[in-house]
Amino acid sequence: MILKSFFRKKSTKIYITILMVLFISLFTLNAFISCLRRMSQEAYMETSFVFVESEEDSRDILENDKYVENINTTYRVDYESGAINSNLIEYYELDYKSIFLPASTIDRVIAHDEIIVGISSTDYILNEREFPNYLGSILTFLDDEERLELRVADIIDTGLQNRLYISDSLFDELVESSDTYAYLININDESRESKIIANLAENIDGDVLSLVSEPMSNTEMRIELETYLNYLSIANYVIMGIFIIVIIIVNKNLISDLEFNNKLEHRLGYNNFQIKINVIKRLLALHILVFIISTILSIPLLLFLGNLFELTIRLTNITTIYILVFIIVIFDIILGLIAKDKSIRRN
Secondary structure: OHHHHHHHOHHHHHHHHHHHHHHHHHHHHHHHHHHHHHHHHHHHHHHEEEEEEEOOOOHHHHHOOOOEEEEEEOEEEEEEEOOOOHHHOOEHHHOOEEEEEEHHHHOOOOOOOEEEEEEOHHHHHHHHHHHHHHOOOEEEEEEOOEEEEEEEEEEEEOOOOOEEEEOHHHHHHHHHHOOOEEEEEEEOOHHHHHHHHHHHHHHOOEEEEEEEOOOHHHHHHHHHHHHHHHHHHHHHHHHHHHHHHHHHHHHHHHHHHOHHHHHHHHHOOOOHHHHHHHHHHHHHHHHHHHHHHHHHHHHHHHHHHHHHHOOOOOOOOOHHHHHHHHHHHHHHHHHHHHHHHHHHHHO
């Protein structure tokens, strides 16, 4: 009954509307920030790899590092000759050597003596007219003293990185006969990349080399994403500040509006503790209801905005909002206890 009459008040409905608008704004901003951060991280991981090679198997070290992801066994060889320009299949970071991956990585099956050449999108577009001349041609690689002659089965667009794919059978043979262990990995935290690589180099007796192949278009996109993230983060902090100020004003007005109810309850025989609990109930019910409704309304709104901007927006990573709600709950309890004492003294 206490809550029912409380929510019937026009002033309460106005407070609910104001707080809902701010809550939904916070949900939306945090969802966009999370989305853009994920896009920036994905763009980074698509172009930044680390090559690890050592005489002792370092897989356990890599698997136990929380910053390491996508551990793929690979194999390093020298590209000796062939129709395809060496710039498309060599890494200067690896002393101008090439690396093999099994064809199963891209769900392909090829003959033992075949190779699929994966070329980054930019190079693919620039050289596409020449590709018919390359198909069926022989690429020669030097593995120690042994020559590997592989026929080009296909040339594919591999997005932001150049890759060489050989048959799983040949790949297994090379790996099993090798006296080193080689892996291609991702670092999942760009801000800590240098420190993580340095730490791996200390713990692994071998080569730990960063392979960065980022087209200008991808660099520009990430710079643009970071700019948007900075603007959205500033807007998020501003709205959070406004939200906190509005919460203080709303709670103050609610306490003032409830003075008559407190006096009435006191005359009806409610003791001080019971009146305090009733004040807290009203404040908590208001803010929890606003939070629940805002969450429900935010889901279709984010789906609409995601379709509009062609983004995958999820209502995730909203820890800041949960912390804010927790602070509001504590604030409601404290304010409810203090405000009641003041109103009783006025009686």
